[in-house]
Amino acid sequence: MEVARFWRTTGQRYQLTGEICPNCGNKIFPPRDVCPTCEHEAKTAYTFSGKGEVYSYSTIHAAPEGFEKYVPYTVALVRLQEGPLITAQLTDVDTHEVKVGMPVEMVTRVLREDGERGMLVYGYKFRPAVASPR
Amino acid sequence: MALMKPVRPVGIVGYGAYVPRYRLASNEIGDLWTDGNAITPVKQKSVPGLDEDVATMSIEAARNAMHRSSGVAADKLGTVWVGSESHPYAVKPTSTIVAEALGATPHTLAADWQFACKAGTEALQAAIGFVGSGMSEYALAIGMDAAQGRPGDALEYTAGAGGAAYLVGPAEGAIAEFEGSVSYVTDTPDFWRRQNERFPEHGGRFTGEPAYFHHITSAARELLEQTHLQPADFTYVVFHQPNAKFPLKVGEDLGFRRSQIEPGLLVNEIGNTYAGSSMIGLTAVLDIAAPGDRILLVSFGSGAGSDAFAIRMKKTVDHHGTPTTSDYVKRSVMINYATYSRFKENYKLN
Numbered sequence: 001m002e003v004a005r006f007w008r009t010t011g012q013r014y015q016l017t018g019e020i021c022p023n024c025g026n027k028i029f030p031p032r033d034v035c036p037t038c039e040h041e042a043k044t045a046y047t048f049s050g051k052g053e054v055y056s057y058s059t060i061h062a063a064p065e066g067f068e069k070y071v072p073y074t075v076a077l078v079r080l081q082e083g084p085l086i087t088a089q090l091t092d093v094d095t096h097e098v099k100v101g102m103p104v105e106m107v108t109r110v111l112r113e114d115g116e117r118g119m120l121v122y123g124y125k126f127r128p129a130v131a132s133p134r
Numbered sequence: 135m136a137l138m139k140p141v142r143p144v145g146i147v148g149y150g151a152y153v154p155r156y157r158l159a160s161n162e163i164g165d166l167w168t169d170g171n172a173i174t175p176v177k178q179k180s181v182p183g184l185d186e187d188v189a190t191m192s193i194e195a196a197r198n199a200m201h202r203s204s205g206v207a208a209d210k211l212g213t214v215w216v217g218s219e220s221h222p223y224a225v226k227p228t229s230t231i232v233a234e235a236l237g238a239t240p241h242t243l244a245a246d247w248q249f250a251c252k253a254g255t256e257a258l259q260a261a262i263g264f265v266g267s268g269m270s271e272y273a274l275a276i277g278m279d280a281a282q283g284r285p286g287d288a289l290e291y292t293a294g295a296g297g298a299a300y301l302v303g304p305a306e307g308a309i310a311e312f313e314g315s316v317s318y319v320t321d322t323p324d325f326w327r328r329q330n331e332r333f334p335e336h337g338g339r340f341t342g343e344p345a346y347f348h349h350i351t352s353a354a355r356e357l358l359e360q361t362h363l364q365p366a367d368f369t370y371v372v373f374h375q376p377n378a379k380f381p382l383k384v385g386e387d388l389g390f391r392r393s394q395i396e397p398g399l400l401v402n403e404i405g406n407t408y409a410g411s412s413m414i415g416l417t418a419v420l421d422i423a424a425p426g427d428r429i430l431l432v433s434f435g436s437g438a439g440s441d442a443f444a445i446r447m448k449k450t451v452d453h454h455g456t457p458t459t460s461d462y463v464k465r466s467v468m469i470n471y472a473t474y475s476r477f478k479e480n481y482k483l484n
């Protein structure tokens with residue numbers, strides 16, 4: 001990932017910041033400045049709670065370049081509480097423990113590194129919740 | 135000059151712990167390098183996952199601290215300070231990554247601190263000054279490490295990962311108030327890591343008497359004298375925890391009972407989390423302390439120095455669903471030495 005692209009997307013990757021449509025109230029992730037539902041301009045930032053559940057998943061055994069050290073790992077479609085469906089790597093979970101409907105929460109982790117001399121790329125992953133609310 | 139006290143009263147407004155979920159038992163290390171003959175200094179230690187480092191662990195601890203603060207907005211943070219000896223980059227601040235993830239940028243003083251195992255408490259000392267002088271309403275101070283130990287070395291048994299974040303703010307409405315603090319340093323070369331070296335070196339037995347014990351007892355005694363307090367005035371005491379033996383011994387030397395030390399003693403479960411060690415011992419105590427309880431916190435960092443703090447609980451903590459220190463300590467998955475080596479990236483994949 002080149003430095004400029006990395007820098008432009010830190011908000012969405014570190015904090016799960018998307019947008020909210022001022023017209024229909026739709027919550028949007030990733031941010032795209034136009035509401036995919038009503039096509040109204042939508043530039044108001046909205047930070048998601050990070051809570052959601054696994055909608056579907058797949059376990060990766062043959063990883064693309066830069067992700068080899070993590071195999072086997074699970075990539076999931078996560079349905080956020082606020083609505084959007086996003087793709088993310090799961091972490092802090094064994095591949096056989098993952099289930100459809102499993103509650104997960106967002107954490108910021110290392111996504112990959114650009115070799116030994118390159119930068120570290122941080123971003124969102126999801127994991128089973130650590131504590132139940134008390 | 136000894137006792138430090140800010141112009142306006144300052145307290146802990148929020149706090150958060152973090153420990154990775156993996157644990158390596160000491161006997162895994164002892165079996166490999168000593169044929170099972172090692173006298174192990176702890177039961178087990180915490181190990182970071184492949185996608186964890188001081189930045190990611192600091193972010194989670196800091197988010198927990200913000201959650202417990204009952205609504206302090208991230209853009210009110212005057213500082214985002216991360217104390218560690220294992221910052222992910224040699225040049226490029228960890229603190230800007232953490233500040234960005236919290237939403238505290240751009241008007242904040244982000245900085246990385248370094249003083250071996252007391253990098254976290256020196257950030258805490260400075261945060262008290264920053265808020266106490268009125269330079270900002272809130273300051274965030276983090277102590278976090280993913281410690282390195284050379285394979286087979288005595289440090290490999292204890293070099294753990296984790297730490298804690300403290301949101302420092304006005305004492306009014308705070309969880310706990312700082313009653314006074316002391317810092318005590320000398321040039322004592324008991325442990326170091328040279329530039330570009332992967333593992334630290336240490337002075338063996340020299341790390342005990344002239345380093346750990348001298349600095350902690352000197353700082354603690356000075357604080358007790360200046361505040362006119364006795365060991366019996368404290369419900370809890372937390373010392374830096376490089377192994378299970380040292381904190382109990384230094385506590386005994388100072389006149390504290392085991393029952394005052396043990397609630398904040400986590401080293402047997404998570405190992406020595408270096409800059410996070412005494413900081414996370416304190417979060418364990420804050421989780422259970424009652425209003426009126428007094429807590430003594432004394433860190434130690436090689437090189438060498440100690441910071442000592444007298445802290446008074448003001449109210450029972452409302453966790454707002456945030457994981458407690460015990461939630462993280464109990465969330466443990468045991469791994470073997472082969473998996474540990476993999477997580478330490480000791481195997482060459484290409």
